[in-house]
Amino acid sequence: LSKFLDGDNVKYLSWLHEIKRGNYTGAHYALADLAKNETNFLSKKKTLLSLSKLAALASEGSDDNLADNIEVINEELDLVLHQELLPSHTVEGVGMDPDNMRVLKPQELIELYVSDANTDANELDVKKALDLLRHVDRDDDGLDFDTLKLHIWSRAILMDSWEEDPNDTDPLNSNRDKVFFKTVNLVYIDGDLEFLLPDLPVLMASPELAELSKQPHFKFLMRGGYEQIRSTLEQVD
Amino acid sequence: LASDLVITEADKARINAIDWLVFDEAHRSEALKQANAIMRSFIVVKKHAAARQVFEKLPSDTIDVIYRQWHHKTGTGELPPSDSNAIREYLCMKAYLDAVESFNDWFSLFHKGQPAKPSAVEGKASFTDRVAFEHKMKQYNIEKERWMHNLLTQTKTTRDRIYNVLLFADGGWLTDTVEDPEAEEPRQHQMNQLRKLHLPGLCLNLHTVLHSSGLYPEAVQIADVVASELHRLYQNFDKESVQHLLAMISKSSACLLDENKDPLGKLEGK
Known part of the structure; x- marks a missing residue:
């Protein structure tokens, strides 16, 4: 089942599944992947990053990369924060909805x-x-x-x-x-x-x-x- | 869940001891510190009603009195670290007790306040029985709607009050903002323990409130708040409580999927 859920469209089910079976490391990677590919909605990317970070913190496995991965997530969240801090009139000025922004580079x-x-x-x-x-x-x-x-x-x-x-x-x-x-x-x-x-x-x-x-x-x-x-x-x- | 235990005679004696310290305004700063210490000891065993009684023992002008006394004594408006930390702690206690009480109200409204659905009429019911049933159903629907409305109001109040604690301004709940060279070690230790004990629990309560009221997108968003480096709430969680929270949030996400919505409750296209 894990293998089947790895497909791109079913990634969302995949992290739910991993959490259900207590594989937090797996959930962390699935969520990080989803976050990386999310470019349409800033708030969605933020939540995916946050969940991925929490899953890494919940992980009991011996994956040495987790601390580094959390660092990377924090950098990404910092970027999200910078976008959230843009004044709303500036965002509107370029034709975007401040409550529903795409992810800016x-x-x-x-x-x-x-x-x-x-x-x-x-x-x-x-x-x-x-x-x-x-x-x-x-x-x-x-x-x-x-x-x-x-x-x-x-x-x-x-x-x-x-x-x-x-x-x-x-x-x-x-x-x-x-x-x-x-x-x-x-x-x-x-x-x-x-x-x-x-x-x-x-x-x-x-x-x-x-x-x-x-x-x-x-x-x-x-x-x-x-x-x-x-x-x-x-x-x- | 927030349990409330019996207030013993010994507890009552400690609560009433505060009375002796509030007679003279010159002792008010000491009264506040003693009250805080007693509240900490009650809250750690979840005796919230007892903590509230201690809180009520302090007159509402306590903060003003402390400023006035200090100004009278020294001529400055800047309080010593121990006093400003004590005032902040007192406000943290208030935020916490408000949140817990609001949650308890929500809990009883959710579990006890829900109107009971009238049982359907069995077999060949007479005309009058069916009319009576229809009438009862109508009544039930009105009551149910009223209950839903009240529940949503109570949910929002509880959510805001819990967030008041989780996002307590300027450094977080039960943390000192001013460094106090004469600070007592046990107090620091107790505050630390209380954060680890209650902040994860409040996050879970917040989730329960939002999820049970069908506010799944907001329930999922708790992840943003807990993971944020601005508040670092996750630092108060051990592995087990993060796992618990994730399990709860994934339930909300699954509910959104069942409703054919975005699994994180975000807007889709516009």
């Missing part, structure tokens, strides 16, 4: 967090997008990790106006209120700055910033800001 989540659809985006959203980078599949050919990273930071810059304020006596001080530098601060606290922050020339060459990069005031503020970051990092060393 990490790069799609990143895009939504820093897109125009996320109208109230702030440094926390940019930080979430950066956190999501570790979920991105680096072996995916259609995807360039550094381009994606550059895109996030470029979007952070575009969330503020960089116009010169003639009444501002200390323009560099105004950097503190910019989403970009607030994000730098958050990333710094997590200790990921060296890995995540692109070099200034790379950032300035971002195609999305082509217009802005021509403005002397913007260049001045960015150079000043990067200088401050550098000296802070040196002080710590």
Whole structure:
């Protein structure tokens, strides 16, 4: 019977069957498989992952992989959580129903967090997008990790106006209120700055910033800001 | 299930001891800590009615009084760790007792409140007998509907109250949020024991309530809450209780399959 239930359409019956006969390891693997293949409904994927995790915890077998499998499930659940935390108006903005979302890929989540659809985006959203980078599949050919990273930071810059304020006596001080530098601060606290922050020339060459990069005031503020970051990092060393 | 045992004379003496501590407002912080300790000892043996009596001994302004006394004594609004932890514990106790009582109400409504179906008329019944039977059936259907309605209301109240305990804000049920260097070891140990003893049981009760009321999708979703890393409820489960919970949830999933619905109760296409 176990063999027959292994077919794709009957996987659902399979985990029910495994639990009934007390084979929690078997149920764990069947559920993990179902979760992996679930791309239509986010909430369904979440429950499959949760059940799979519980089945692993219930397992009495001597399968050494279970602890690792739970780690993988937690990573997946973290991704689900990031999608659930998207503001509902942002989700609606791209034509999805917040209560009935399909499963988004990490790069799609990143895009939504820093897109125009996320109208109230702030440094926390940019930080979430950066956190999501570790979920991105680096072996995916259609995807360039550094381009994606550059895109996030470029979007952070575009969330503020960089116009010169003639009444501002200390323009560099105004950097503190910019989403970009607030994000730098958050990333710094997590200790990921060296890995995540692109070099200034790379950032300035971002195609999305082509217009802005021509403005002397913007260049001045960015150079000043990067200088401050550098000296802070040196002080710590 | 939540059993309620007899309150002995010795129990009564401990409950009434709190009276001595609430006379003077200056002792209120001590009264709260003693009451918490007695409630812990009752709850561990499932003497919920006794724990409720202890709870009722503390005047409802207790938290205010403790803040006022402390402010009076030191001029600051920030309570010492032992006091803020005691207040949090008191609120945890309240959430727990509310949940248990709500579950008990649900339980008696479900098992005793259900109207009895009138027995069918046997053989060749007279016209009047059949009319009487039809009338009784009509009456029964009205009562049954009313009962179903009440049951659903009670189910939702109980569900919300159990979730209040399971998802107790800011770190979970019966955990301290402020580190107390002078914390007493036995208290920590007891709170830990109570979490392991009661949280899995409450999850199972929650499942019983939802499943028996036919709310299968919600019954399946308990898995999400227990497995979540935000609350880490699963850490309070031993293998046996996880197995039990999974067996229960798989029953709800099987019921959904029987109804030709998605086995996890999710929306299908839109």
